[in-house]
Amino acid sequence: MPALPAKPLGYVFGYASLIADARSLSLPGGEIAPVAGRLHGFRRLWGAAMNNWEQDEGEKHFVDSGGGEKPRIKVAYLDIEPAEGGTVNGLAIPVDATLLAAFDAREVNYERLDVSAAFRPALDAPVLTYRGTAAARARCRPQPGIAVTVSGEYVRRVREGFAALGSGQLAEYERTTLPLPFAERELEPRGPGSN
Numbered sequence: 576m577p578a579l580p581a582k583p584l585g586y587v588f589g590y591a592s593l594i595a596d597a598r599s600l601s602l603p604g605g606e607i608a609p610v611a612g613r614l615h616g617f618r619r620l621w622g623a624a625m626n627n628w629e630q631d632e633g634e635k636h637f638v639d640s641g642g643g644e645k646p647r648i649k650v651a652y653l654d655i656e657p658a659e660g661g662t663v664n665g666l667a668i669p670v671d672a673t674l675l676a677a678f679d680a681r682e683v684n685y686e687r688l689d690v691s692a693a694f695r696p697a698l699d700a701p702v703l704t705y706r707g708t709a710a711a712r713a714r715c716r717p718q719p720g721i722a723v724t725v726s727g728e729y730v731r732r733v734r735e736g737f738a739a740l741g742s743g744q745l746a747e748y749e750r751t752t753l754p755l756p757f758a759e760r761e762l763e764p765r766g767p768g769s770n
Contacts, residue, residue, distance in 0.1 A: 590665035614693050616658065617690075628645070646760075682705040
């Protein structure tokens, strides 16, 4: 295995499910550790969604737990947006070019942006994050006859990820996240990137 560089290409700041998946998404070898920190000038909200019925069987989609039926629903995810005085806690995950490409492929409803100036503690490489695309944010709006829901499994994974980060992290996540505006539904992720 080739030696890891002395410093990563950059970091990806996770503020939701990436925290739960940080160990499996880290650079091989683990010599460069993720960094817990905060993004200043942003807030976390339930603001991005996917149209579940548009996804082919080979793409990420959700089925009802137990029954296996793919419902005609919008599935919402956490997102961030600029907010004066706001802070978002999370984890900066070190990346190389290969891992960054994997993040880009995973975050299909999000666009990558550089938040280096907003992240504390300051790091010696760029800090990037993902924010919902305009289309994903528009899909989060109610539409007659189509429910917007959140996967109960996703909510539990995010909470477990923050709890594993250490003392006070889950409480801070709950305090700084806007309340869930949609009903939770027991859904099972299917297809690539099922997380």
